[in-house]
Amino acid sequence: MKFLKKSKMLVAAVALMLGVSLIAGCGGGKKEEAKATDIQGTVTASGSTALLPLLKPAQEAFQKKYEKVTVNVAGGGSFTGLNQVAAGSVNIGNSDVAATGEYKDKGLVDHQVAVAPFVFIANNDVSVDNLTGQQYVDIMTGKITNWKDVGGKDQKITLVHRAKSSGSRATIAEVVLKGVEFTDNAVIQDSNGAVRSAIASTPGAIGYVDAAYVDASVKALAFNGEKYTPDAVINGKYPVYAYEHMYTKGEATGAVKAFIDYVMSSEFQDAFVAKNGFVPITKMKK
Template identity: 40%
Template sequence: MKKMKLSVLLAMFALVIGVLAACGGNAGGEETEGNTSGNSNSGGGEASETSIVVAGSSAMQPLVAAAAEQYKGDNADADIQVQAGGSGAGLSQVQEGSIAIGNSDVFAEEKEGIDAEALVDHKVAVVGMTAAINPNAGVDDLTKQQLIDIFTGKVTNWSEVGGNDQEITLVNRPDSSGTRATFVKYALDGETPAEGITEDSSNTVKQIVADTDGAIGYLALSYFDDDTVVKGKIDGVEATNETIGSGEFPIWAYQHSYTNGDPEGLAKEFLDYMMSDEVQTSIVPEQGYVPMTDMQVERDAEGNITEK
């Protein structure tokens, strides 16, 4: 009888030990699984990031929007919102972290209040810019000095530069605009434009120039997609991919996509896509920009040009 009781006690003791061991194993397993799940969610969170905002340069908007649409066609879960607002706004917003990518026509070093060292520059294309002229002005070719004289107010009638007897109306972009900064720096040699109409959007500039007799503004080449405005030559040179790539046509700038630190997740994937052959050899030229691979020269933030 004693032996039976002892056997029962031993069996119960073994059962308790087994249960405790199993519980301990499950506890440990749950902890391990929890850690693994946490790591997975952390990494998965970056990989599964499906929405970013890209904003800034309106000159870049057509290119980036076209690339985003094609990217989303192949990646149904991706939500890439492309907005304008000007290069200054794009740089400010990406610096403060409110957007993933800030587009700019100018180097971050050229904008006051921007900590360029904190931002990473991704040059995704080159944009050419030139004068946009109302067809009734009767002019399609200007010397660089004539262009400067027109925008600084020294020349006020098209007849003074070989055109029709028509008063000149200036259409500018605001100070925050990268398009304006590029045009002022490389077309006007740094001269400040005279007062005129000021518009936030390149689309609006084009519309006003088209609708206003004698108007002149400036646009990225991607906006010269119809005959509503004249694409002005400078010193007899037309703005084309070839003349820009060789450095013969002077008014051009990099299309910068800045990130606050190294890009991650969808921002990195989209920027990699922007530099892919699919975009550089197709979308970039189709949208009126110059692929990075076509550039035979390069330019630094001071405007110095050197051969590659």
């Protein structure tokens, strides 16, 4: 009888302990859920205009998910973003280029969020559909100034592109010009959208924009016979692209971390990256 009583007491004790554990587990879940809903504050980001077509839908979707957070995203060019995040005037500096040596001691932390392909575009009256890499170099350095010299009609070439603060310009300088200087005889615009508008309204104009900005108002040109497609980038056939970076000064925390994590999440990447003209990093062949 004593043995039975002890056994019953032992079973009751174990059951009590299990009950306490289950209650604690449920309470822990509620706490985690509360943490997610309690994320609040303002996130400020500036820099790359190439990245804006991706971050605008990210901003909208994130604010619906986290109603206590306000996200403000502005352009200005990659180096503007890098300078502002390094100075602490914004939370995130968006850039088409990796932070160079002058930023190495600024405590910047890199978050690669997508791949941005760039496309050369021309006014719709231009008859040329494709240029070689060398022809692009010759046009952008001012060596070739008439479309007839690259198989087109007798028409002046007007180069439209970005200021020196632009990551798009830095990408083209590195990938296409390979260090050769741009001609000064060019029309400079402050954003991808402005470049597209200027080219669309200027006969004989040519320039480059992020792939997300290409539309029917301009003509997309092939590069060495290869038209831009996401698969062409992934398979290494189309070389004109850049990794997109979101830099923070130190490790991201709070609402800033939550926003970057959301942009990098499969939830966002699968639904928005390709749709908005970018290539998911996970698709790239290392």
